[in-house]
Amino acid sequence: MRRGATAIAVFVVAAALTACGSTVSGTSAPGEIDVRTLNVGKYQTVPYHAHNDEIVPMFHVKRELATMRLAEHVATAYDIDPRLKTGYWPYAISTGVLPDALGRRADLEPIAVRHKLTFGLVTNGSDKSFSLSVGTDDWATKSDATETIVSSMIMQFPDADRAKLAAQEFYDANFAASPDNQPVTLSKYPAAHSYWRPGTPFLRTMQAQGSFVVAFLVSTPDASLDPLRALAEKSYDTQLPMLERFQPIPLIDVFQLRWDPDNLASRTLADDDLTPRPSYTNRLVTAGRQGMLHFARNREAAKASLAALNTDAFGMNEENLVARTPDAATARKAVTDLSVPYEKVRVAAAPANVPGAACAETKNPRFRNGHFTCVVAYHEYVGIVSSAKIDDVHQRAAAQYALLANS
Numbered sequence: 001m002r003r004g005a006t007a008i009a010v011f012v013v014a015a016a017l018t019a020c021g022s023t024v025s026g027t028s029a030p031g032e033i034d035v036r037t038l039n040v041g042k043y044q045t046v047p048y049h050a051h052n053d054e055i056v057p058m059f060h061v062k063r064e065l066a067t068m069r070l071a072e073h074v075a076t077a078y079d080i081d082p083r084l085k086t087g088y089w090p091y092a093i094s095t096g097v098l099p100d101a102l103g104r105r106a107d108l109e110p111i112a113v114r115h116k117l118t119f120g121l122v123t124n125g126s127d128k129s130f131s132l133s134v135g136t137d138d139w140a141t142k143s144d145a146t147e148t149i150v151s152s153m154i155m156q157f158p159d160a161d162r163a164k165l166a167a168q169e170f171y172d173a174n175f176a177a178s179p180d181n182q183p184v185t186l187s188k189y190p191a192a193h194s195y196w197r198p199g200t201p202f203l204r205t206m207q208a209q210g211s212f213v214v215a216f217l218v219s220t221p222d223a224s225l226d227p228l229r230a231l232a233e234k235s236y237d238t239q240l241p242m243l244e245r246f247q248p249i250p251l252i253d254v255f256q257l258r259w260d261p262d263n264l265a266s267r268t269l270a271d272d273d274l275t276p277r278p279s280y281t282n283r284l285v286t287a288g289r290q291g292m293l294h295f296a297r298n299r300e301a302a303k304a305s306l307a308a309l310n311t312d313a314f315g316m317n318e319e320n321l322v323a324r325t326p327d328a329a330t331a332r333k334a335v336t337d338l339s340v341p342y343e344k345v346r347v348a349a350a351p352a353n354v355p356g357a358a359c360a361e362t363k364n365p366r367f368r369n370g371h372f373t374c375v376v377a378y379h380e381y382v383g384i385v386s387s388a389k390i391d392d393v394h395q396r397a398a399a400q401y402a403l404l405a406n407s
Helices: 002-020 059-071 105-114 160-175 225-244 289-293 299-308 328-336 390-406
Strands: 086-093 119-126 132-134 140-142 149-156 182-184 193-196 202-209 212-219 284-287 314-317 320-324 343-348 357-363 372-378 381-387
Touching: 059 086, 059 119, 059 149, 059 284, 059 289, 105 160, 140 212, 149 160, 149 225, 160 193, 160 202, 160 212, 182 225, 193 225, 202 225, 212 225, 284 289, 289 299, 289 314, 320 390, 328 357, 328 372, 328 381, 357 390, 372 390, 381 390
Parallel strands: none
Antiparallel strands: 086 119, 119 149, 132 140, 149 212, 182 193, 193 202, 202 212, 284 314, 314 320, 320 381, 343 357, 357 372, 372 381
């Protein structure tokens, strides 16, 4: 049997050598384009990190990374009620940056400091254009009386005892802010601290869950208590189970969190050549699919397009996004299908000489006079860039492709 195997091996090698001696006509060509020939405008096409070394943020910035991890377990308003598909700017919560939706900052900041608020985030949603504002008297108003709003605030404290005290003291300070405030009981959540002002279409509620304080400011078109109660309870119904799947991050571990270990943010097009500093508020983020949805203006469109990418690995820099999909076929399909996290109006011209690129005119409330989005694919990576001008978005798409190639 050994002699037979040897004879077969010799035959295979001989056949291979004979094939190598054959001649194939044609002209050799590079496997990829020379990205230096692309019209990239002012944009950088080389990753900001050198020699593939990981960016290590400053000590005090690490809380931003913890917020990004928490965001994966925070419900959007669209999760709470599919009618609330319009998102509004999310941002990180700290002892010095408390959301107006939580109450009067001057009253609440000493409580947050005393009980050592670790980190948190606020995420907003509406069925309209989000017209919520909070005045100096601690109570909210909205310019569209027919609007339904949910503003969610999730905050981590060092332990359950501090979270419970913080929730109670936040409520006490808020309730004391006006003699018009009236307590409200939620039948499904009797431990929640809730109140409203009769005749206004708002209700504020908060309760501790483990090391977290979960708070909502909700508004309905009807300025009566029953619909406000129902929306508040639905918000807790959606959020609390998601938060149960998140392991609190002790402060000492917050400072050990890594930034961009997969080099996704470094592959994402930047508007300048400065070394970035991770920021949830300023949208320099690495996140999964749920974390990305908080930044979407049209969460219905974004949820469908992000799902089509079949990944939980994203980098974001302002309006620009990079996803690492499972394979090159998925990335190419994202271009073919024009999978963009915005509502598409019509197909637009693609940038010249950029392989595997497609563009669309899209709707984004931040751009009143036009908005364009392009998708590019490079191996298993997908880049999505946006601009108010078609020429600029073409340069961005070219630069994003070059950056992926150079990474």
